[in-house]
Amino acid sequence: MSSERLYTTEAIIVRRRDQGEADRVLTLCTPQGKRVVIARGARKPTSRKAGHLELFARVQMVLARSPTSWDVVSQAEALDLHAALRGDLVYGTYARYIAELYDRFVTEEEGGPALFDLLSRALDVLSQMAAEGIPSPALDLLVRAYEQRLLTLVGFRPEWDRCVGEREGRPCGRVLPVRGKAPLGLDPERGGALCPQCFQAAADRRWVIPLSPAALGLLRACQRLPFARLRQRRAAPPLLAEAERAMRHYLTYHLEQDVRTGVFLRQVRRNIATPHPAMPEEN
Numbered sequence: 313m314s315s316e317r318l319y320t321t322e323a324i325i326v327r328r329r330d331q332g333e334a335d336r337v338l339t340l341c342t343p344q345g346k347r348v349v350i351a352r353g354a355r356k357p358t359s360r361k362a363g364h365l366e367l368f369a370r371v372q373m374v375l376a377r378s379p380t381s382w383d384v385v386s387q388a389e390a391l392d393l394h395a396a397l398r399g400d401l402v403y404g405t406y407a408r409y410i411a412e413l414y415d416r417f418v419t420e421e422e423g424g425p426a427l428f429d430l431l432s433r434a435l436d437v438l439s440q441m442a443a444e445g446i447p448s449p450a451l452d453l454l455v456r457a458y459e460q461r462l463l464t465l466v467g468f469r470p471e472w473d474r475c476v477g478e479r480e481g482r483p484c485g486r487v488l489p490v491r492g493k494a495p496l497g498l499d500p501e502r503g504g505a506l507c508p509q510c511f512q513a514a515a516d517r518r519w520v521i522p523l524s525p526a527a528l529g530l531l532r533a534c535q536r537l538p539f540a541r542l543r544q545r546r547a548a549p550p551l552l553a554e555a556e557r558a559m560r561h562y563l564t565y566h567l568e569q570d571v572r573t574g575v576f577l578r579q580v581r582r583n584i585a586t587p588h589p590a591m592p593e594e595n
């Protein structure tokens with residue numbers, strides 16, 4: 313194997329699936345973009361790479377370029393295994409959701425260092441939370457903040473400051489209130505929130521749903537505040553649920569289908585008292 317064919321990269325494993333007798337196909341988030349590669353023999357008990365190629369792990373890799381197929385993992389050394397995220401159903405499901413959103417919004421060969429840093433940081437914070445046993449609302453706020461940042465980086469940044477509505481053919485642009493009772497609207501098609509007047513005028517449009525000023529305030533905070541500051545923030549369960557519904561609606565519109573792990577995450581929370589609900593197939 314000539315040295316020109318080899319290259320080194322850092323990578324986070326966002327998805328893995330078995331291939332053939334003993335191989336694994338890995339979907340990677342790297343600073344150069346999303347890649348799909350193959351780790352030959354990774355499922356053999358004797359494989360030296362196997363322990364380094366866990367889901368959510370951040371890994372230093374040497375890869376061999378293949379002109380006709382997936383690039384091949386030649387060497388792998390885990391820099392951070394994020395082990396706490398695989399041993400726990402709740403934190404693990406949040407981690408899957410975070411990784412899956414990257415996978416769904418970023419197509420192969422796209423993405424770059426900012427998306428890699430975001431995913432890496434989000435998994436680090438989630439790992440710390442798992443180690444310290446920090447429960448919701450901090451977990452939910454982390455995920456809401458991650459969604460906002462991811463959407464910004466892939467070009468779907470939601471507009472929470474000014475009304476995205478149009479009246480009489482002109483952009484509205486009013487500053488949106490985060491206090492008061494008058495319902496606002498969420499319009500994923502126009503990419504943000506609507507003032508009360510534009511919401512009333514647009515209520516018959518298929519994708520427009522109501523949004524309370526308090527939920528808008530929470531989403532705005534998640535868009536602006538660093539992850540560390542959000543850990544201190546308090547939010548009542550109904551408000552968290554509304555913010556989650558709003559983001560699910562927004563993401564679904566842009567993905568045109570529900571995010572699979574998101575559905576599972578909601579089941580886990582509903583059945584939190586039920587022991588050992590089945591995890592979805594790792595793939």
Ligand SMILES: [Zn+2]
Pocket residue numbers: 475476477478484485486506507508509510511
């Ligand atoms: Zn308006």
